[in-house]
Amino acid sequence: MIDKSDIGMWEKLRRHRLAYYYILPSAIVMALITAFPILYQIWMSFTNFNITNLRNPHPDFVGLGNFIKIFTNKVPLENFNFWRIFAFDVFWTFSNVFLHVTIGISLAVALNTPRLALKKFYRTLLVIPWAVPSYISALIWKNMFDVDFGAVNQILSNILNMTVKIPWLTNPNAPIKIFPFLSYAFYADLITNVWLGFPFMMVVATGALQSIPHEIFEAAEIDGVNERGKFFKITLPLIRSAMLPAIMLGIVWTFNQFNVIYLVSGGGPLGTTEILVTQAYKIVNPGGLYGVASAFGLIVFFILLAITLITNRITRATE
Amino acid sequence: MKKVLLVLLVVAMVSSFFVGCKPKPQPVTLTIWHSWSGAELDVLNEAITEYQNQHPEITINQLQVPFDQLQNKYQTEAAAGGGPDILVGPADWIGNFAKANLIASLDSYFDAAFLADYVPGAIEQVKFNGSMMAFPESTECVALIYNKSLVQNLPKDTNELVTLVDSITQGDTYGFVYNSGFYFTAGYFFASGMKLFDSNNNAIVNQGDGGVKTLTFLKNLASDPKFIVANDYGKADSLFKEGKAAMIINGPWAVGDYVKALGDKVGVAPMPVFAETGNPFAPFVNTKDFFVNANINDTQKKAAADFIKFMVSKDVEQKFFEKAKHIPSNVKVDTSSDPIIGGFLEQMKTGVPMPIIPEMGAVWDPMQTAIDSVLASKATPQDAINTAETTIQDKINASRGQ
Numbered sequence: 001m002i003d004k005s006d007i008g009m010w011e012k013l014r015r016h017r018l019a020y021y022y023i024l025p026s027a028i029v030m031a032l033i034t035a036f037p038i039l040y041q042i043w044m045s046f047t048n049f050n051i052t053n054l055r056n057p058h059p060d061f062v063g064l065g066n067f068i069k070i071f072t073n074k075v076p077l078e079n080f081n082f083w084r085i086f087a088f089d090v091f092w093t094f095s096n097v098f099l100h101v102t103i104g105i106s107l108a109v110a111l112n113t114p115r116l117a118l119k120k121f122y123r124t125l126l127v128i129p130w131a132v133p134s135y136i137s138a139l140i141w142k143n144m145f146d147v148d149f150g151a152v153n154q155i156l157s158n159i160l161n162m163t164v165k166i167p168w169l170t171n172p173n174a175p176i177k178i179f180p181f182l183s184y185a186f187y188a189d190l191i192t193n194v195w196l197g198f199p200f201m202m203v204v205a206t207g208a209l210q211s212i213p214h215e216i217f218e219a220a221e222i223d224g225v226n227e228r229g230k231f232f233k234i235t236l237p238l239i240r241s242a243m244l245p246a247i248m249l250g251i252v253w254t255f256n257q258f259n260v261i262y263l264v265s266g267g268g269p270l271g272t273t274e275i276l277v278t279q280a281y282k283i284v285n286p287g288g289l290y291g292v293a294s295a296f297g298l299i300v301f302f303i304l305l306a307i308t309l310i311t312n313r314i315t316r317a318t319e
Numbered sequence: 320m321k322k323v324l325l326v327l328l329v330v331a332m333v334s335s336f337f338v339g340c341k342p343k344p345q346p347v348t349l350t351i352w353h354s355w356s357g358a359e360l361d362v363l364n365e366a367i368t369e370y371q372n373q374h375p376e377i378t379i380n381q382l383q384v385p386f387d388q389l390q391n392k393y394q395t396e397a398a399a400g401g402g403p404d405i406l407v408g409p410a411d412w413i414g415n416f417a418k419a420n421l422i423a424s425l426d427s428y429f430d431a432a433f434l435a436d437y438v439p440g441a442i443e444q445v446k447f448n449g450s451m452m453a454f455p456e457s458t459e460c461v462a463l464i465y466n467k468s469l470v471q472n473l474p475k476d477t478n479e480l481v482t483l484v485d486s487i488t489q490g491d492t493y494g495f496v497y498n499s500g501f502y503f504t505a506g507y508f509f510a511s512g513m514k515l516f517d518s519n520n521n522a523i524v525n526q527g528d529g530g531v532k533t534l535t536f537l538k539n540l541a542s543d544p545k546f547i548v549a550n551d552y553g554k555a556d557s558l559f560k561e562g563k564a565a566m567i568i569n570g571p572w573a574v575g576d577y578v579k580a581l582g583d584k585v586g587v588a589p590m591p592v593f594a595e596t597g598n599p600f601a602p603f604v605n606t607k608d609f610f611v612n613a614n615i616n617d618t619q620k621k622a623a624a625d626f627i628k629f630m631v632s633k634d635v636e637q638k639f640f641e642k643a644k645h646i647p648s649n650v651k652v653d654t655s656s657d658p659i660i661g662g663f664l665e666q667m668k669t670g671v672p673m674p675i676i677p678e679m680g681a682v683w684d685p686m687q688t689a690i691d692s693v694l695a696s697k698a699t700p701q702d703a704i705n706t707a708e709t710t711i712q713d714k715i716n717a718s719r720g721q
Contacts, residue, residue, distance in 0.1 A: 048720060052419045054398035060720070076713035078688040148547065148554070170549065172695045270692055285391050286684070289717065 045294035066295035079271030104201025130199035138263035183272035185265035208242035353407035354386035358575030397421040414677035428624035453608035457645035462666035469565035488545035496555040506600035510593035522711040534700035575643035587662025604670035681714035
């Protein structure tokens with residue numbers, strides 16, 4: 001027997017015809033500005049599309065050639081190494097998010113102290129990095145990291161009372177030997193992005209902290225729990241459900257943090273701080289390899305899809 | 320009285336019939352993209368105002384784009400069918416632009432009589448496959464720019480240069496802020512015998528030991544704490560203007576601003592001879608040119624060509640020469656009174672013409688990477704130049720669709 005909920009698609013369309021008329025204009029716009037470019041890019045990724053094909057879009061079909069070039073590091077570009085960039089991007093993401101979360105929660109807990117003087121003032125001050133457009137902050141940090149005239153080296157010189165010339169953005173070697181793949185510029189990028197990123201985590205943590213009733217802490221105090229125990233047994237478990245989505249968001253944001261990398265270190269020196277999105281940009285500009293860049297974009301898409309699926313699974317597990 | 324009025328009225332009515340007969344010029348808007356700044360930009364703006372006064376029907380919009388973004392911006396926009404009417408850029412862009420059909424041939428707009436007033440070498444450089452693809456505004460090359468109050472005796476070769484710099488550098492004054500960009504330091508690569516291309520336009524930068532010699536030389540400079548060796552144009556530029564750098568490498572386009580900042584302390588001379596081979600510094604000699612967009616219609620092209628004729632006229636080039644120290648392409652410009660230009664002209668004698676073939680575009684970044692990786696001790700000079708050769712050839716092959 002045919003169940004009533006099992007009616008055919010055309011029947012459904014017919015019954016809700018008016019609704020489809022309503023969404024038709026926006027559906028057409030979406031098809032033009034979203035669906036078409038995506039499909040066009042997928043087509044481009046299988047061709048040797050280059051600058052001359054922009055007006056004469058008849059490039060040669062190269063099959064999986066672009067993907068093979070990327071995975072075997074045969075893209076004709078300086079310092080191109082897909083696997084190194086991918087590994088660096090993962091390391092970049094997790095080191096950043098770890099620092100964002102620990103600094104954010106610490107500050108939130110500190111500012112949540114009852115009867116703290118000037119609490120509102122501190123909170124405003126700490127949210128400023130988040131309020132300034134990130135490309136402006138990034139450009140200011142870039143200048144502060146100049147080896148001869150940057151504020152960072154000058155302040156360090158004054159504090160240590162000696163000439164400090166850390167080649168933040170120019171030396172591709174590793175200052176810390178146990179991480180041989182992290183150049184000085186990585187630490188410059190990291191400092192900038194931590195400064196930019198912790199306020200978000202702090203705001204989320206503050207919101208979650210304020211929803212914890214004081215009675216719980218008072219009860220714990222009566223039971224003789226010390227401060228450390230209160231933090232790990234009460235605070236952390238109770239803000240966990242608020243922090244997890246924020247952390248997942250932070251992972252995706254940092255993985256694609258174009259502004260900081262591109263403006264502070266420019267992916268350099270010698271490509272040591274390149275992440276996937278900045279490399280994708282450079283394949284087109286100045287590389288001019290549109291076909292390879294499309295394939296690269298698809299690869300980044302699948303990596304992010306995987307991250308999102310894992311994210312969804314973890315967050316659902318916490319519900 | 321009435322009769323007078325009547326006559327006036329009739330005259331007014333009759334003359335009004337003829338109003339439509341006088342050919343009224345169509346309004347034209349021209350857009351020009353360039354990377355001129357400082358004194359050059361002032362001259363450009365003056366010239367535009369003057370041209371608009373002479374031709375009220377023409378409006379000219381200028382847009383300044385940072386030099387390192389200008390080529391890509393134009394390439395992307397023009398390839399998609401847009402872009403400005405006129406572009407100002409160096410001649411080595413011609414090959415790629417012409418191959419991608421982004422710039423118009425100018426053969427039909429400039430006749431032999433007009434071209435007779437221009438430096439033949441400059442006109443020769445803008446020809447691609449026999450067609451004139453751009454119009455030269457000025458010629459340029461890099462040379463040694465020095466502050467006369469800090470440098471008394473010019474060094475003859477690179478050994479003397481090192482000794483001199485070591486004696487000048489003190490406190491926050493530097494003897495030489497050496498720009499290690501490939502364009503700026505290319506003169507020493509050619510002085511040591513390096514070649515870019517063979518007769519089929521394939522890369523041969525690692526043949527012979529020229530590349531290795533120059534990279535070793537640069538590494539020695541960088542390891543001397545008295546030198547600042549950095550691929551940082553802005554730093555060299557601002558230190559020189561502040562009088563904190565005794566010597567830098569730069570081109571004529573910057574001198575106008577230096578004279579503004581330091582007055583007659585600015586001197587220009589050929590770079591010291593490369594001591595190891597005894598050959599002179601051989602910088603790229605290039606023209607700065609006006610390009611016309613291939614996408615615009617014939618009326619616009621005609622208007623663009625007319626404006627370019629005005630920009631390269633004796634009067635405008637004289638202003639570019641006097642205020643911005645451009646070395647004019649127009650032979651009628653009077654340059655006799657200027658020792659600064661003399662320094663660049665002297666340096667040009669030992670220069671090499673910049674290749675304008677499309678393959679040239681593949682050279683810049685790999686050579687820069689070779690320099691940077693040697694300066695950072697990431698590669699030996701030999702490995703660095705081998706890698707550069709491979710990357711350049713890969714890029715050339717990719718652009719040929721191989």
